[in-house]
Amino acid sequence: MDDASISGRARLSTAKPVTIAILAMGGQGGGVLSDWIVALAEMKGWVAQSTSVPGVAQRTGATIYYIETIPGDVNREPTLSLMPTPGDVDVVIAAELMEAGRSVLRGVVTPGQTTLITSTHRSYAVAEKEKPGNGIADPTLVISATDFAAKRTIAFDMEAIAAKNGSVISSALFGAFAASGVLPFSREDFEAVIRAGGKGIEPSLKTFAAAYDHALEKPKIDPKPKADKHLPPPPERTGHPVLDALVSKLKSSLPLSLQPMAYAGVRKLTDFQDPAYAGEYLDRLADLFSRDRQSGGEAHGFAFTAEAAKYLAIAMAYDDVIRVADLKVRGSRFDRVKKEVGVKGDQILYATEFMHPRMEEVCGTLPKGLGRWIEENKGLYDFLDRRVNKGRRVKTGTIFWFLGLYMVSGMRRFRRGTLRHAREMAFTAEWLDKALALLPKNYALAVEVLKCRRLVKGYSGTHVRGISKFDRVLSALPLLEAREDGADWLRRLRQAALLDEDGIALDGALKTVASL
Structure with missing residues (x-):
């Protein structure tokens, strides 16, 4: 051009x-x-x-x-x-x-x-x-x-x-x-x-x-690494006679170094169930501390009891349908959601929850005998499961769904008689027995067994997968209990189990342990 x-x-x-x-x-x-x-x-x-x-x-x-x-x-x-x-x-x-x-x-x-x-x-x-x-x-x-x-x-x-x-x-x-x-x-x-x-x-x-x-x-400010949680020591008085009795019991049964974690457990379980349930936690913890001391735990800083104080509280405050419903309808949760989404004073917020209950959760919430009877009757179980096992969008801001969840949350007074509670307590007892059996022989390995309770969390499918990983990790105990480095290997297995949901890394780690 x-x-x-x-x-x-x-x-x-x-x-x-x-x-x-x-x-x-x-x-x-x-x-x-x-x-x-x-x-x-x-x-x-x-x-x-x-x-x-x-x-x-x-x-x-x-x-x-x-x-x-x-x-x-x-x-x-x-x-x-x-x-x-x-x-x-x-x-x-x-x-x-x-x-x-x-x-x-x-x-x-x-x-x-x-x-x-x-x-x-x-x-x-x-x-x-x-x-x-x-x-x-x-x-x-x-x-x-x-x-x-x-x-x-x-x-x-x-x-x-x-x-x-x-x-x-x-x-x-x-x-x-x-x-x-x-x-x-x-x-x-x-x-x-x-x-x-x-x-x-x-x-x-x-x-x-x-x-x-x-x-x-200040054009550049590096993000601060996440700080470790600070656990406050138990107070002198709570202002409530029943809770004051729990605090007094805690202080008299445990050394000063263990009291902050135990107090956190008491608070968690009082919120989960009631003060009596927290008292049961302290009784079990006191027994574990006694066994810890008999096994020379003082030389280890009572590490066994310290982990038991944490993970026993988590085990006893399991996630069931009652707990989930309770958390969904709390006023503090509605306030937090409003703050997160920036609701203004003249605006109305409706939250829609997605819930997918299974018949396992329904049976777990029923009285122990009735729940087991339904599970054992396959025809009845399958008939009910076809009507229960489906996704639902629950609008907790409406009267119908709020009252429904509120009524379920009120069932916690009957929780100790449910099938889920019986199974959780049996599982917890079996877990503690395994740790206590190792305590006199391999203190560090017993501590790692307690830490493995971290693998079990949530409810529904998440809980089932957690139980499966827990069982697979502890299946290596017969190979590790006589080894000086047994605790290190169990810790590696637990870390491998936490790497992915499907447990692929855990499969490889278990093969390595089997070859030792």
Whole structure:
């Protein structure tokens, strides 16, 4: 094409645009943030283009919003891309810490070029939540990696700033972006875009200002590692005679070092059932402490009793239908949900729970004899199961479902006579007997047997899988009880059982133990 043919036409610009990638999940305002940046650029006479690629639900990935913007030039047509290219992104804005980590792994964040703006709070991924054990990734590793991966990092808890000021995190991210100075516009220009939005202006401006100032003063704050739980010692008095008697009993039967954990157990079991049930816990714990002392436990810091205080309380406060119903209808739970979703004073919140009861749970809630009789009559059991075993969406905010769950929660006065309670107590007794049998011979292994109770949790299918893993791990005891390193091997088996839901890692670990 000759010069005459292109005369009068705008030539393509060779200038590089400012490239911005936003990674945000549903409800975090990623689309609003993208619109604000585009509106700001256009208000200042720049050309801007935005695209988005939706993420996947249930926290397996964020939506990626991509913006390219460049100063306007009437004589030249800008060349803008539709997707971020590794090594060519100027700003990455991540609404959650692990999304920032993903952008580093994908090469979107690059040294010498990318300014990374991220909130340090966490929204756990499916891969983290599906682990039977603690699958939470270490947040400090992500921030440490950005020291090398990014040109500059602005990182602090923007979710907390947004919540404090009654807005969403997009406003805080916009404030941090303004403070970064990547775009040559004033703070007032950014605020003008928010004002033009027309909704939630004041909370958004307050959040923007707080994040802007914070980014200037402390542009990078590493997330704090999760602190260990602090267990308070039992008080001198509770203000209730029955509870005071429990505290007095606790202090007289256990040494000072064991009292905080035992007191936590008493509180848990009083809430689960009643003070008398907590008293039974203290009686059993006192007996275990006596056996611990006879087996030389003092030289081990009474580690056996310390673990028993924790896991016996967990075993006695098992998750049954009654417990689940009780937790669903508590006022504190409704308050927590309202706070989490940001319900305003004039708004009404309805929660819909998904429940899938099985006939096993129904029989477990019945009196011991009746529950066993129904289970033994296969025809009747199958007939009832076809009517019970189906998913239900339960609206706990309605009178019908609330009263139904409330009535089920009130059945805890009959809990000791149920089939589920009988089975849980038999299982607990068998578990403690195995640990006590090992105590005089292999103290460390006995302690590890107590810790294996961690594998049993939840209800329904989760509980069944937990029991299966527990039994498989303890099936190795005959091979380990005579070994000096038996406790180490049992700990490895327990850790393997917590790695995946299907127990694949545990299968391999059991084969290794069998070959010793």
